[in-house]
Ligand SMILES: C[S@@+](CC[C@H](N)C(=O)[O-])C[C@H]1O[C@@H](n2cnc3c(N)ncnc32)[C@H](O)[C@@H]1O
């Protein structure tokens with residue numbers, strides 16, 4: 076009855092957020108709509124829903140319930156009721172989460188291991204085993220679900236290097252998370268694509284590609300043949316109907332040819348390409364990978380070339396780290412954002428030892444971020460910022 080592509084969270088007895096990952100529609104349920112949703116979710120597929128409920132057809136029309144036989148929603152009598160099941164813009168949801176410190180979304184580094192060794196990578200590849208066991212990952216996901224997290228960006232390392240990755244992805248689908256994936260694509264074959272497709276909760280997949288010239292890409296990844304595997308993954312994912320994006324870090328090794336990723340691959344395949352010239356130091360503060368950073372003149376040329384290309388207009392954005400966004404590192408440490416790895420001498424806390432809720436509500440660092448930024452934002456028109 077609740078389609079597999081529908082993910083949701085119920086926030087106490089005040090509201091629920093429900094999203095159809097396939098159609099991208101998001102709705103806020105309150106009052107009777109919330110009660111109806113809670114009943115349907117608790118009953119499971121075996122017990123028939125109350126089709127006579129005045130809001131049942133409304134939920135079907137919002138793509139939240141799959142029922143071809145439902146009658147059309149009634150109007151105008153139902154207008155006041157319909158307010159209790161409103162389609163909303165994702166920005167409004169993000170604003171609500173920001174103001175109420177709901178950890179709506181975050182990054183989760185599922186592993187520090189990887190099958191490639193890219194020149195510019197900040198990863199340390201220090202362990203031969205994944206630091207977090209399957210059981211630990213599941214427990215952290217349970218914690219996040221109970222705290223209201225709906226969206227996760229899965230990253231690494233290379234998450235498809237984990238032997239239990241399909242179990243983890245299935246668990247994420249069962250627990251109704253909406254998922255974005257960052258991957259190098261080399262381990263994504265037909266079987267993986269079929270499994271991802273069956274899950275139905277994958278919002279988007281970002282694949283890293285550094286050149287349209289195999290030799291340049293493979294020189295960056297230190298893995299002969301990786302270019303062909305990555306491009307094959309792009310084709311497989313696109314044919315299966317996924318929302319796919321290409322991420323391309325621009326560095327010394329590909330600065331002369333990076334635009335061909337868009338011209339030769341992205342544009343012909345209809346896949347958007349995101350270029351980024353920022354290169355961060357290694358996770359332990361090491362700077363050996365910074366030899367790949369562009370010099371000042373190259374950055375200027377990169378910015379000129381990027382600005383003249385068809386890109387989205389720049390919109391100021393409010394950083395959500397510590398308010399409604401968090402990051403979990405491969406060893407289970409919790410940070411406001413992965414970019415803060417080198418900024419903090421210690422993480423907000425360790426999720427292998429303490430619950431997410433406890434750290435999110437009481438870490439002195441996170442409370443201080445909230446206090447400082449809230450003070451800075453006093454009198455500011457938050458609504459004019461993208462969030
Ligand atoms: C760390 S990787 C993890 C996911 C996956 N292994 C991949 O390569 O897409 C995520 C993204 O970070 C980028 N990246 C790696 N090291 C970086 C660095 N030092 N600075 C900025 N971006 C980096 C990669 O190019 C990739 O697009």
Ligand code: SF4
Nearest residue numbers: 189191193196232259
């Ligand atoms: S594939 Fe990703 S995690 Fe692996 S080395 Fe390259 S950038 Fe780092």
